[in-house]
Amino acid sequence: MVEPSQIALPLCARMPAGAQRIVVGSANRAAIEALQGPMRWPFHVAVLTGPPRSGKSLLGRWARSYHGEGGLDVIDDAEQLDETALFHRWNAVQQGGSREGEALLLIANSDPLGGGWRITLPDLASRIGGSLQLAIRPPDDEMARELILAHAEQRGLSLPDGAADYLVPRTERSFAAIEALVAAIDRISLERQTPATMSVWRAALEVLHGPEQQRLF
Secondary structure (H helix, E strand, O other): OOOOOEEOOOOOOOOOOOOOOEEOOOOOHHHHHHHOOHHHOHHHEEEEEOOOOOOHHHHHHHHHHHHOOEEEEEEOOHHHOOHHHHHHHHHHHHOOOOOOEEEEEEEEOOOOOOOOOOOOOHHHHHHHHOOEEEEOOOOOHHHHHHHHHHHHHHHOOOOOOOHHHHHHHHOOOOHHHHHHHHHHHHHHHHHHOOOOOHHHHHHHHHHHHOOHHHOOO
16 A cells, blocks of 8 residues: 555565656545556456656656556557557456556556547447446646755755645646646746746746736646
């Protein structure tokens, strides 16, 4: 089970040193816990969906590394794959494991049960619909704080104490918006050749959202 607020990548030597870490929070904790036990998935197949920039591909790489070679077949952007080819990959797992792994994780931008991922092949639609559905939700305030700090650390951006507490109520609760905010703070700090203090935070918020006082949630 997942205990810490962050799990570091790599979890094994097969991942490159310095790989991006995963922030664990209310939005993705259930999905991460499920990814650790693919033999418990219905038909040994799961579908992982989530909003843009929510770390779906990163979780797929972590899960594949976590289970080692031959443990998990991961297909990113599964909705872009030819449906007949995807149907064969699903069936291969049922017949004792595909050449890539004994279980199959499909990563998609749209929920196949919600109508966003339109599967035209009836047999494939029923099989995908019967697989385990995992969804990454929007981050809550606590996770948003951790994401701000993680993105800053990844960029080598030093944020003073209290930065995340100031920024969270003033920006949109989405993975993409949080990533864009930290990128804007980093860019403005570099352009001004000054540390990322409150004046830089305010400038980044105004660039992304308009005047700060109009963007309090």
